[in-house]
Amino acid sequence: MAEENLVEIRGLHFARGEHVVLDGIDLHVPRGAVVAVMGASGGGKTTLLNLVAGSLQGQRGQVLVAGKDTTSLTRAELYRLRQQMGMLFQHSALFTDLSAFENVAFPLRRHFRLPESLLQKLVLMKLEAVGLRGAAQLMPAELSGGMARRVALARAVIMDPLLILYDEPFTGLDPISVGIIASLIRRLNDALGASSILVSHDVKETFAIADYGYILGGGKVIAEGSPDALRSSKSPMAQQFLQGSPEGPVPFHYPAATTFAQDLGLQVNK
Numbered sequence: 394m395a396e397e398n399l400v401e402i403r404g405l406h407f408a409r410g411e412h413v414v415l416d417g418i419d420l421h422v423p424r425g426a427v428v429a430v431m432g433a434s435g436g437g438k439t440t441l442l443n444l445v446a447g448s449l450q451g452q453r454g455q456v457l458v459a460g461k462d463t464t465s466l467t468r469a470e471l472y473r474l475r476q477q478m479g480m481l482f483q484h485s486a487l488f489t490d491l492s493a494f495e496n497v498a499f500p501l502r503r504h505f506r507l508p509e510s511l512l513q514k515l516v517l518m519k520l521e522a523v524g525l526r527g528a529a530q531l532m533p534a535e536l537s538g539g540m541a542r543r544v545a546l547a548r549a550v551i552m553d554p555l556l557i558l559y560d561e562p563f564t565g566l567d568p569i570s571v572g573i574i575a576s577l578i579r580r581l582n583d584a585l586g587a588s589s590i591l592v593s594h595d596v597k598e599t600f601a602i603a604d605y606g607y608i609l610g611g612g613k614v615i616a617e618g619s620p621d622a623l624r625s626s627k628s629p630m631a632q633q634f635l636q637g638s639p640e641g642p643v644p645f646h647y648p649a650a651t652t653f654a655q656d657l658g659l660q661v662n663k
């Protein structure tokens with residue numbers, strides 16, 4: 394693997410039964426970069442993050458993270474590699490019965506036996522980084538949606554990860570909170586010397602912070618490049634996605650094995 398790439402995906406193929414989700418994906422994440430992965434709903438973006446995290450395995454191809462092929466690691470090796478990854482997934486909600494402080498402390502308490510004074514410092518540093526040191530003792534029910542997402546972000550980076558995976562981190566937030574989360578994603582990436590993969594539908598905010606982007610469609614990479622290069626992509630599918638247009642080549646129907654007429658039990662005369 395080229396040293397400059399923290400993640401390198403080569404010829405990755407992933408299917409669920411007959412349904413091909415990823416059909417020969419090549420993607421790389423240079424060290425220090427924020428790389429965006431975009432594309433129509435159901436296009437396999439979350440699946441791709443799960444493949445990078447090693448929680449799913451492709452049928453063909455390679456996923457290298459920090460030089461290690463996630464498909465050939467033992468459970469113990471995968472566990473160690475995962476400790477170097479921070480994840481902020483759509484469903485990564487806070488523990489409702491723990492304070493903001495304890496939510497952020499949770500991964501540290503789980504993985505290490507640290508003196509309480511050191512743990513205090515580490516957690517407060519991360520809460521300070523997301524602007525919420527003053528909210529350390531609040532319970533999740535006392536936080537706004539934007540604050541809760543910031544606490545989840547602090548928790549995702551508490552172990553100083555090499556790689557941070559974001560799945561729709563802006564979902565459900567007001568525009569100001571979206572801007573704050575986006576700039577935090579960039580700042581935390583740079584301050585930690587990490588690399589990030591950002592899955593998002595939010596083109597404007599994503600392009601404002603990403604170094605490079607991939608647009609997936611039909612299981613393949615249909616466009617890739619810097620935000621500027623992507624904006625001027627000639628691919629009709631990429632343009633439909635970037636402009637959020639309901640009309641275009643992105644299929645509306647999930648593929649079906651039978652015709653509509655067959656499903657309705659109709660006799661079709663040719």
Ligand SMILES: Nc1ncnc2c1ncn2[C@@H]1O[C@H](COP(=O)(O)OP(=O)(O)OP(=O)(O)O)[C@@H](O)[C@H]1O
Nearest residue numbers: 409412414432433434435436437438439440441594
């Ligand atoms: N657990 C599962 N079992 C079966 N099929 C699944 C499962 N998870 C996802 N899929 C299918 O895999 C395909 C890719 O899903 P995925 O969630 O990766 O897409 P996505 O690009 O992240 O979509 P979205 O932007 O809507 O979140 C979809 O067709 C989906 O129906």
